[in-house]
Amino acid sequence: MAGRAPMKSKRGQEIGDRISMLPDELINHIRSFLSTKEAVRTSILSKRWRLADGISALPDALLTPILSFLLTKEAVCATILSKRWKFVWASIPILDFNDYEFFKNDTADESTAQHYVKFVGRVLSLHDAFFTRKFILCCELEHKSSCIQSWFSATIMRNVEELDISVPDSDSVFLPHCLYACGRL
CATH class of the missing domain: 1.20.1280 (Monooxygenase)
Known part of the structure; x- marks a missing residue:
């Protein structure tokens, strides 16, 4: 052509x-x-x-707090903007998971729910910050209490200071025992 x-x-x-x-x-x-x-x-x-x-020229120490103002899904997606940003999201001090972002265009079917569960698990496994200032979980998934408990445990291991949790009333979520021993919370 x-x-x-x-x-x-x-x-x-x-x-x-x-x-x-x-x-x-x-x-x-x-x-x-x-x-x-x-x-x-x-x-x-x-x-x-x-x-x-100009934002790509910022040092990681300034970029990570900027990315932490985004939902975690958006921060992870922002990494496509620059090769240098590929793993910057993994150090953000605020993890904000809202399943509405996954379900806003789809019905809450099982495959989308599984995608959300895998996404949160993958982010928590790759998140390399020793310290997590805040963990926000707004999750309307029912019958996923075992996943939610494992997410809490993974977050507590990162010395979280603040938990903001919204889960369905119909699901019994038991907080892990290590939560009560978390010194920074």
Whole structure:
């Protein structure tokens, strides 16, 4: 497939990419109206646009607290934005799991529930922070109390300071004994 011929003005002069001629501030303002996926696609269009990304230049010590403001699923997904970010999410001090993010577009069928359970388990197994400031679990999955108990145990081993838990009333969730011995909680 042949490349596109450059656009020409009425006088026959080549016209370049007019958007790339805009000031960085205006380009970034325009990109702020785009979804993350669309913004990533635009960075492929021009080398100059790729260089306009200032967040990728931040050190991990600043990036991890920024990512911790996102739901854990979003923080993990954000790692596709940069190769350097691939494992930065694994050090975020706040783990926020909300199963609504998994079920908002789907019905709560067993396969989606299993996907959610695997996701939380995988994140907890790969999360390498020695210290977890906060563990948030908003989980409407019924009959998954054994999974929830194992998630608590994994979190407590990371010296969690704060637990924020919302589980269905119909499920009996017993808190692990190690919870009562957790010094930072």
